[in-house]
Amino acid sequence: MTAPVGLVSELTDEQEMLVDASVRFMDATLPVAAIRAVADGARRDDTGYRAAAGELGWFGFLGAEPAGGGSVSGKGVVDAAVIAAELGARLQPGPYAGHSVVVDALTRAGEPAHEPVLADLVSGAAWATWAFGDDTSVVLGVSRDGVRLDGRVVLAAEVASCSHLLLGASGPDGFTQVLVPLDAPGVTLRPLESLDVSRRWGAVDLTGVTLPVEAVVGAPGAATAAQLLRQVHLAAVLVAADAVGAMHADFETALQYAKDRIAFGRPIGSFQALKHVIADVSLSVEMAKGIVAEAARALGDDAPDAPELVHAAKSFVGEHSVDVMHQCFQVFGGIGFTWEHDQHLYLRRMSADAAMFGAPHWHREQLVATVEAVR
Amino acid sequence: MTSTTPIGIDEFQAAARAWMEENLPRRAEGDTEVRKPWDIKDVPAEEFAAQRALQKAMYEAGFAGITWPEEYGGQGLSAEHQRAFDEVAIGFRQPDLGTLGGTTFHVCAPTMLAHGSPEFLRAHVPRILAGDELVAQFFSDPDAGSDLAGVRTQAVRDGDRWILNGSKIWSSGAYNADIGMCLARTNWDVPKHRGLTWFAVPVRSRGVTMERIRQINGNEEFCQEFFDDVELTDADVIGTVNDGWTVTQTMLLFERGGGGMRPATPTVGMKPDVVALMDAVGGWGDPAARDAAARVHVDDLVRAALGTRIVAAMRTDPMRAASYASYGKLASGVYDPLRANHMMRIAGESAIAWSDPDSPGAATALALLNSRFMAIAGGTVQMQRNTIGEKVLGLPREPSFDSGKPFRDVVRDAANWSGKVS
Numbered sequence: 001m002t003a004p005v006g007l008v009s010e011l012t013d014e015q016e017m018l019v020d021a022s023v024r025f026m027d028a029t030l031p032v033a034a035i036r037a038v039a040d041g042a043r044r045d046d047t048g049y050r051a052a053a054g055e056l057g058w059f060g061f062l063g064a065e066p067a068g069g070g071s072v073s074g075k076g077v078v079d080a081a082v083i084a085a086e087l088g089a090r091l092q093p094g095p096y097a098g099h100s101v102v103v104d105a106l107t108r109a110g111e112p113a114h115e116p117v118l119a120d121l122v123s124g125a126a127w128a129t130w131a132f133g134d135d136t137s138v139v140l141g142v143s144r145d146g147v148r149l150d151g152r153v154v155l156a157a158e159v160a161s162c163s164h165l166l167l168g169a170s171g172p173d174g175f176t177q178v179l180v181p182l183d184a185p186g187v188t189l190r191p192l193e194s195l196d197v198s199r200r201w202g203a204v205d206l207t208g209v210t211l212p213v214e215a216v217v218g219a220p221g222a223a224t225a226a227q228l229l230r231q232v233h234l235a236a237v238l239v240a241a242d243a244v245g246a247m248h249a250d251f252e253t254a255l256q257y258a259k260d261r262i263a264f265g266r267p268i269g270s271f272q273a274l275k276h277v278i279a280d281v282s283l284s285v286e287m288a289k290g291i292v293a294e295a296a297r298a299l300g301d302d303a304p305d306a307p308e309l310v311h312a313a314k315s316f317v318g319e320h321s322v323d324v325m326h327q328c329f330q331v332f333g334g335i336g337f338t339w340e341h342d343q344h345l346y347l348r349r350m351s352a353d354a355a356m357f358g359a360p361h362w363h364r365e366q367l368v369a370t371v372e373a374v375r
Numbered sequence: 376m377t378s379t380t381p382i383g384i385d386e387f388q389a390a391a392r393a394w395m396e397e398n399l400p401r402r403a404e405g406d407t408e409v410r411k412p413w414d415i416k417d418v419p420a421e422e423f424a425a426q427r428a429l430q431k432a433m434y435e436a437g438f439a440g441i442t443w444p445e446e447y448g449g450q451g452l453s454a455e456h457q458r459a460f461d462e463v464a465i466g467f468r469q470p471d472l473g474t475l476g477g478t479t480f481h482v483c484a485p486t487m488l489a490h491g492s493p494e495f496l497r498a499h500v501p502r503i504l505a506g507d508e509l510v511a512q513f514f515s516d517p518d519a520g521s522d523l524a525g526v527r528t529q530a531v532r533d534g535d536r537w538i539l540n541g542s543k544i545w546s547s548g549a550y551n552a553d554i555g556m557c558l559a560r561t562n563w564d565v566p567k568h569r570g571l572t573w574f575a576v577p578v579r580s581r582g583v584t585m586e587r588i589r590q591i592n593g594n595e596e597f598c599q600e601f602f603d604d605v606e607l608t609d610a611d612v613i614g615t616v617n618d619g620w621t622v623t624q625t626m627l628l629f630e631r632g633g634g635g636m637r638p639a640t641p642t643v644g645m646k647p648d649v650v651a652l653m654d655a656v657g658g659w660g661d662p663a664a665r666d667a668a669a670r671v672h673v674d675d676l677v678r679a680a681l682g683t684r685i686v687a688a689m690r691t692d693p694m695r696a697a698s699y700a701s702y703g704k705l706a707s708g709v710y711d712p713l714r715a716n717h718m719m720r721i722a723g724e725s726a727i728a729w730s731d732p733d734s735p736g737a738a739t740a741l742a743l744l745n746s747r748f749m750a751i752a753g754g755t756v757q758m759q760r761n762t763i764g765e766k767v768l769g770l771p772r773e774p775s776f777d778s779g780k781p782f783r784d785v786v787r788d789a790a791n792w793s794g795k796v797s
Contacts, residue, residue, distance in 0.1 A: 009687035255768055270771040272761070279760035282768055283705050290680035304643050312676040315669070364669035371644050371672065372659065 005248045007085040008293045014072040026090045035091045039197035054124020062104040063122040077300035081241040088245025091198040095158035097238035098130035101231045102166045113214035126163035129156045132357050140171035149209040159202040174221035196352035235357040236314040243321045243353035244288045250346040254328035281327045284320045311367035318360035321350040388459040399467040429470040430506030439504040448501030475548030483510040483556045486626040490614035511549035513557035521758045524567045530559040539605040549598040563783040571619030575611045592744045631700045645672045652735040667717045698766040705759040708750035715746035
């Protein structure tokens with residue numbers, strides 16, 4: 001068993017048990033060898049994995065107890081971030097951040113029409129994914145039969161493995177969110193080739209997709225826009241946690257290599273040229289863990305500084321994970337350029353995490369806007 | 376152990392509060408300002424004397440050296456008494472002896488208590504607590520900065536005296552000190568860590584010359600001392616002769632202890648210097664300035680979060696606390712200069728010339744001059760990277776060329792360096 005990431009310095013006993021069981025499960029069920037096999041074209045069936053993960057509680061931290069959910073520490077966002085970090089460290093597939101955002105959104109909306117889907121998402125019977133932001137290239141019309149959607153979602157993580165997609169659309173009452181069953185007529189999934197080979201990426205075309213009006217989540221307009229802000233924050237923290245896990249694993253691998261590899265009669269890690277790089281990398285990893293843990297805590301507490309910490313976390317981790325990746329690559333040298341070495345899997349994962357749900361500069365601009373708003 | 380029952384925590388706290396209300400000015404609401412070591416401005420002599428008098432009054436009232444032994448002038452009370460005192464003390468302006476106060480009470484005296492002989496401690500510690508004897512560190516040589524054990528200032532035995540020669544540098548606030556805690560080489564024929572001894576050098580002894588160093592930020596806080604045949608006695612030795620490195624380890628622990636790390640307190644918004652600068656240059660409407668300000672704010676928030684994480688790590692793994700503190704030091708050394716650069720980019724020409732010395736542009740320029748302080752002082756970032764690499768991450772050590780042979784040969788061989796290891 002590889003050691004846990006240690007995103008949060010002081011876990012509760014229940015969190016410790018959760019992490020321990022989760023890490024054992026990942027290492028036993030989907031070790032990196034299995035991830036590689038899928039990347040090389042092996043068929044992937046998530047059903048058993050998803051259900052077992054649901055049993056462990058992964059999908060319920062942000063859900064309500066009547067729906068089978070519940071946090072283990074009383075801080076659901078922290079629980080989810082801790083799991084997200086372990087997923088990233090182990091290159092696990094699945095739309096964890098987006099899925100968690102959908103669970104959170106449906107739980108907050110509390111609408112009876114979504115209860116059956118929510119129960120499936122919490123138990124792990126199904127996965128959902130989330131279209132980032134207020135991209136209004138989807139247009140929503142209202143008709144006698146319900147609502148009609150036309151447009152496209154250009155990128156969604158693991159959409160081919162999901163039963164539902166929560167997307168935003170511009171409608172007659174303003175910004176509207178709709179939970180779209182991906183098997184509805186008029187929905188076309190287009191698988192994409194991707195840099196990240198540990199998760200599958202796809203686009204979604206919507207052509208005259210007609211859904212009952214109950215598919216709308218929350219009240220369109222300002223109320224949904226406010227919910228969207230919460231979703232962006234949650235998604236940012238969880239994907240940053242995923243990247244921190246990948247940073248941690250990449251760094252630990254490079255550290256071990258620096259101790260094992262001999263050149264010029266010495267372990268290469270004894271050379272200050274590499275020792276200092278590795279020390280700087282470990283500082284970045286510690287800082288990244290620190291800010292993501294603080295952001296998760298603040299968001300979970302609805303603290304006034306939560307938005308700033310979230311934007312700082314996503315922006316810092318986005319830039320520093322990629323930098324860490326480059327430095328680790330340099331420590332590996334030529335072996336890092338081979339397919340059989342794991343470092344490129346982390347390179348791919350971190351690069352995707354950095355770009356998804358808001359690139360670093362986007363979060364920096366949001367940060368300034370947040371600060372200006374409270375001045 | 377004395378036979379009297381120690382004072383109860385509540386009673387002690389009440390007495391401390393009463394004394395402070397009588398003798399110390401209250402801190403204004405929200406005044407939690409902590410001065411950076413490079414921000415120290417000269418305190419006029421009469422004001423410094425008044426602060427010394429305040430320290431003496433505190434000592435005489437029984438509130439100095441709360442946890443220090445009674446036989447050395449302390450109060451001999453528990454850590455809980457100290458905490459109770461600190462709770463109250465935060466609301467008042469405490470006696471302010473500048474950096475020298477910190478060096479005296481938090482670095483030098485605790486090191487003396489750990490290693491000094493009972494006679495030494497009886498002679499010095501009560502005077503220290505009374506503010507009569509402030510202690511500067513005579514630590515770095517001009518020839519030995521990060522290589523602490525490489526000092527060449529030497530004390531030579533002469534009958535029952537020691538004769539001190541050499542020079543010390545970067546002694547903070549030494550111009551106000553009464554004694555200097557001085558690291559000197561006492562044996563050149565053993566490896567460098569084994570021939571060192573600490574002495575208490577009276578600053579106004581014959582043969583001691585002190586100069587203040589004019590710094591790039593306009594201050595003159597640091598001093599350099601020159602020793603010409605300064606006479607010392609065995610009574611001035613701190614710890615064991617030639618075992619000075621053990622004492623040094625203790626001192627570094629007090630010096631780095633915690634590394635000034637505090638858990639983050641939630642605040643909303645950018646730090647005042649960033650806001651003031653953005654306002655002054657109209658930066659809010661400029662995308663490049665906005666991004667630079669955001670980078671500063673991101674790093675400020677992340678560094679605070681790192682502090683929280685380090686404090687927690689020290690709690691769960693106290694054995695490695697000093698090594699963890701290196702992360703805080705390295706973060707300051709790396710991010711202070713980056714921050715200064717971002718601020719300079721925002722400031723533009725306003726940090727090049729100004730009519731108002733209190734303007735944000737002038738402050739930005741000064742911050743640039745101060746920005747490498749933590750990258751160099753108290754062990755360069757390179758030293759922190761070695762500590763983190765070797766002590767935290769377990770990387771193999773650098774080969775050492777000076778730890779196995781007499782220091783006399785180290786100096787000679789280094790001067791004839793060929794790069795070949797025989």
